[in-house]
Amino acid sequence: MPPARAQGTTLVVIMCLTQATGLLGMGVLPALLPGFIAEWSLSGTQAGWLNGVFFGGYMASVIVLVSLTDRIDARLVVLGATALSFLSMLAFGLLAEGFWSALALRALHGVGFAGSYMPGLKVLTDRLEAKDPSRGVAFYTASYAIGGALSFYFAGKIDALWGWPAAFALLSLGGLVAFLLVWLGTAPKPVVHDHEAPLLLDFRPVFRNRAAVGYMLAYATHTTELMAAMSWTVAFLTFAASLQPTAALGWSVTLIGAVATIVGLPASVLGNEGARRFGRRRFISVVMVVSAACGACIGFSATLWFPLVAGICILYSALIAADSASLTAGTVMAAKPEQRGATMAVHSFVGFGGGFMGPLAFGAMLDLAGGADVVASWGVAFAIVALVTLAGPFFLARFSGEDEVKGS
Incomplete structure (x- = not known):
C-alpha cells in the first residue's frame, strides 16, 4: 500500500x-x-x-484551529501548523536576543503546536476504522515522549558543541520532517456532514456532554503538573547537582531530562491498557493521587545522593504520564462524532490552560518562597503544582459517571 493511502497500523506509525x-x-x-x-x-x-x-500561544489559537477540523480536512491544518513550527524555531535560533523576543517566538511556536497536536489526532481518528480507537490514540499521545526525549538530548549535545542558537536552528528541522510525513504519508479526506454543521465557535453542545467535561477538567490538572515538571526538571537537577558536585560528577542533566521524558511513552501506553482493564475513571484517579504524593516530596530531595534524585525525577515523570493517554482517549470516546473536532478543541483549550499556568506558577512560587538557590523553594514549588492534580479525581467522579471495564 503506498504511503499516501496509509491505513490501520501504517497510519498510526506515520502519525506517531x-x-x-x-x-x-x-x-x-x-x-x-x-x-x-x-x-x-x-x-x-x-x-x-x-x-x-x-502553551499561552497554544490556548490562544487552539479553539479556532481544532474547531476548523469539523469543517475542513484536519490534514490541511496540520500542514500549515508544522510549517509554522519549523519557521518559529528557526527564527528563535537566528533572532532571539533576550526575554521579550524569546517570549514572542515561543508563543508563535505554541500556535504551531496547537495546529498539529489535536488536529493530528483527528487526522488519525478520522481515518481509523475501529470502534475503540483508544489504542491508536494512546500510541499517538504517548509518542510526544519520543520527540520530547530527543529534544532534551540533542539540545544538550548541540549546545555543548555549537551553542544554543544552533540547537534551535538544527532541531527546527523536525517541523519540516513532520510536514513532509503528513503531506506524503496521508491522503486527503474531505469532511462529510451527516448532520447539520454546528456554528464554528458554538461549544454549548460540548459542555452539555458531562462525561467529556469531566475528562477535560481532569486533563487540565494533569497538564498543570506535566508541563511544570517538563519545564523545570533540568533546572532542578542542575541545582541539585550544584549541592553535591562530587556525587554529580559526570552526569548529564539534559540526558536525565531525556530519560525522564522517554519513560512517558511506555507509561502512557501501559496506563491506557490499565484503564481499559480496571476502568478508566478508577485507574486515572489512583494514578493522580500517587503522582501528586510523589510531586509533593520531590523538591525537598535536592540534597539527597544525586543518582537517587535523578531516579526520583524519572519515576515522577512516569507517574505523571501514566494517565495522559487515558484522559485524552476518554474525551475522544465520550465525544459525539459530529462534535469531535469541537470537543477536542475545548479539551485542548481547557487542558493546556493548565499547561500555561503550571510552569508560570512554578517559577513564581520559586521566587516567592526564597529563590532558586534554596531547597525549600523547590520543595514548595513542586508541591503546590503537584497538589493541583488532586482535583482531577473529583472532576471525574462529579462529571464522568461510572466506569466501563473492558477486558484486554
Whole structure:
C-alpha cells in the first residue's frame, strides 16, 4: 500500500512519527533553561513565562484551529501548523536576543503546536476504522515522549558543541520532517456532514456532554503538573547537582531530562491498557493521587545522593504520564462524532490552560518562597503544582459517571 493511502497500523506509525518529529523543538528551551537564566539574567517568574507562553500561544489559537477540523480536512491544518513550527524555531535560533523576543517566538511556536497536536489526532481518528480507537490514540499521545526525549538530548549535545542558537536552528528541522510525513504519508479526506454543521465557535453542545467535561477538567490538572515538571526538571537537577558536585560528577542533566521524558511513552501506553482493564475513571484517579504524593516530596530531595534524585525525577515523570493517554482517549470516546473536532478543541483549550499556568506558577512560587538557590523553594514549588492534580479525581467522579471495564 503506498504511503499516501496509509491505513490501520501504517497510519498510526506515520502519525506517531509526525508527532515525535514535530516535537523535536519543544524541549530545547527547558533543556537549556539554566543557561538562559544566567545569560539573560532571568528571574524565576520570567523563566516561567518563557516556558508557559508556549502553551499561552497554544490556548490562544487552539479553539479556532481544532474547531476548523469539523469543517475542513484536519490534514490541511496540520500542514500549515508544522510549517509554522519549523519557521518559529528557526527564527528563535537566528533572532532571539533576550526575554521579550524569546517570549514572542515561543508563543508563535505554541500556535504551531496547537495546529498539529489535536488536529493530528483527528487526522488519525478520522481515518481509523475501529470502534475503540483508544489504542491508536494512546500510541499517538504517548509518542510526544519520543520527540520530547530527543529534544532534551540533542539540545544538550548541540549546545555543548555549537551553542544554543544552533540547537534551535538544527532541531527546527523536525517541523519540516513532520510536514513532509503528513503531506506524503496521508491522503486527503474531505469532511462529510451527516448532520447539520454546528456554528464554528458554538461549544454549548460540548459542555452539555458531562462525561467529556469531566475528562477535560481532569486533563487540565494533569497538564498543570506535566508541563511544570517538563519545564523545570533540568533546572532542578542542575541545582541539585550544584549541592553535591562530587556525587554529580559526570552526569548529564539534559540526558536525565531525556530519560525522564522517554519513560512517558511506555507509561502512557501501559496506563491506557490499565484503564481499559480496571476502568478508566478508577485507574486515572489512583494514578493522580500517587503522582501528586510523589510531586509533593520531590523538591525537598535536592540534597539527597544525586543518582537517587535523578531516579526520583524519572519515576515522577512516569507517574505523571501514566494517565495522559487515558484522559485524552476518554474525551475522544465520550465525544459525539459530529462534535469531535469541537470537543477536542475545548479539551485542548481547557487542558493546556493548565499547561500555561503550571510552569508560570512554578517559577513564581520559586521566587516567592526564597529563590532558586534554596531547597525549600523547590520543595514548595513542586508541591503546590503537584497538589493541583488532586482535583482531577473529583472532576471525574462529579462529571464522568461510572466506569466501563473492558477486558484486554
